[in-house]
Amino acid sequence: MKRKVLLIYTGGTIGMEKDYKTGSLQAFNFENIFQKIPEMNLLECKVSVHPFKVPLDSSDMGPEEWKIIANYIGKNYEKYDGFLILHGTDTMSYTASALSFMLKGLRKPVILTGSQLPIGDLRTDAKENLLTSLYYASLYENDEAMVQEVALYFEYKLLRGNRSLKYSAEFFDAYQSPNYSVLGKSGVHLNIERAELFRADKEESFCADLHISQDVLFWRIFPGMQLSLFKELPKMKVLILQAFGSGTIFNTEKTRNTLTKLRESGTEIVVVSQCVSGGISIGKYNNSNVFAEVGAISGKDMTAESAITKAMHLLDNPNYEGTFAENFEKNLRGEISEHF
Incomplete structure (x- = not known):
């Protein structure tokens, strides 16, 4: 049985392509992502796509958008086995951290990823980040999700979302988790560091707590x-x-x-x-x-x-x-x- 993953596209470089006539970047219709990356059809998971109506630069992502994402995951929690959020890189660690606190009692993977180069660029990092993130978002063992927290995947590394920070605006390896070990690494094999994974208390049931104060x-x-x-x-x-x-x-x-x-x-x-x-x-x-x-x-x-x-x-x-x-x-x- 194929696991079901909900892909939420918020905006960012990963959803852009270059207009080679003007040289500028422009957002493409993300519902056509299967045409942009036909390899997605080969994955052992079924992907549903939910794009923001208006793609946002990550500098425009904030509390209201966190609530929208958390609320949407909450409403669709029972329908899907995992969730993937595509996000601009500049504030992705803020969103990952906020969601980690807003999604209580999480028992399923919520993965965030993005890219430094547009998906249509010849040297893009977008495809690997997207495809491997989908693997992590659908990774189960004995009918239990391997990742049961909000995590961030970038350049072969899976990091705890609320431990991550962006340290480079230039390199593909743009994120670090300086005070905590990586949760997994992607190479020939998809590695998971089981001992480092977070597990919510067994008594805690899942809920999306949308409370955010800006004071x-x-x-x-x-x-x-x-x-x-x-x-x-x-x-x-x-x-x-x-x-x-x-x-x-x-x-x-x-x-x-x-x-x-x-x-x-x-x-x-x-x-x-x-x-x-x-x-x-x-x-x-x-x-x-x-x-x-x-x-x-x-x-x-x-x-x-x-x-x-x-x-x-x-x-x-x-x-x-x-x-x-x-x-x-x-x-x-x-x-x-x-x-x-």
Whole structure:
């Protein structure tokens, strides 16, 4: 029996082709994808295509689009064995992270992929990314999906969605997962690292939780930054500070006063690292103690994309018991390493 995979095309380079008369890229009718890639007809899965009415550049993908995708997967969850989302590369890690939190109790694969070159380009990476992603989206063993989480496939590597980040705008190997092992590699054989795969609690049933709040601000600190800038900002419910190293910031009274006033106004402060690898360790250095003093939340070794979308999902979400801080510090979908 062929597994059924729903392919959701949102936009991005993977769905474009070059007009050789003008030299410009233009979107093609994605419902004709089987003509563009006839190899899809040879796959051991049945693919249904659902394109966005208007293909979007990934820079236009945001909370409303995440809700549309999550809602569509929720409505079609029982009809398909796996889901593949084609997406522009610039914000794909944000969408993958957001969906990982919005899709609770997932027991089926949700794979995101895209490409650096259009599908019609002679040197395109689109075909391999698309075809192998379909394999992973339909990979079952003993009637159970091998991948039961939101993952991102790119250039022979399957990564946990909420651990991924785009690090290159030029190379085919554009994504990394610096704080977590790859879930699988594609070579002569399709490899899966079983021990690295995420599994939801057995008691947790699937549901699409569409709650997303946009009262979240992300700010990267830098030497010489004027903390008075925060006084000019409208009141925010969550401020994610990307601090130095393992969580250090300027050791001044002004820093302490500014952060204290933010907390007193009701703003939650989350601290993540500017380093690609490693994470936050409040108290390791004296210049991080201020975060403990004001009751800031450690982002541990989460990526910035994961911390942002997790905060957006948890903030004022009535479907979670406990405080924002308590839920944020929990490892909900494999976004935090055990040693943190």
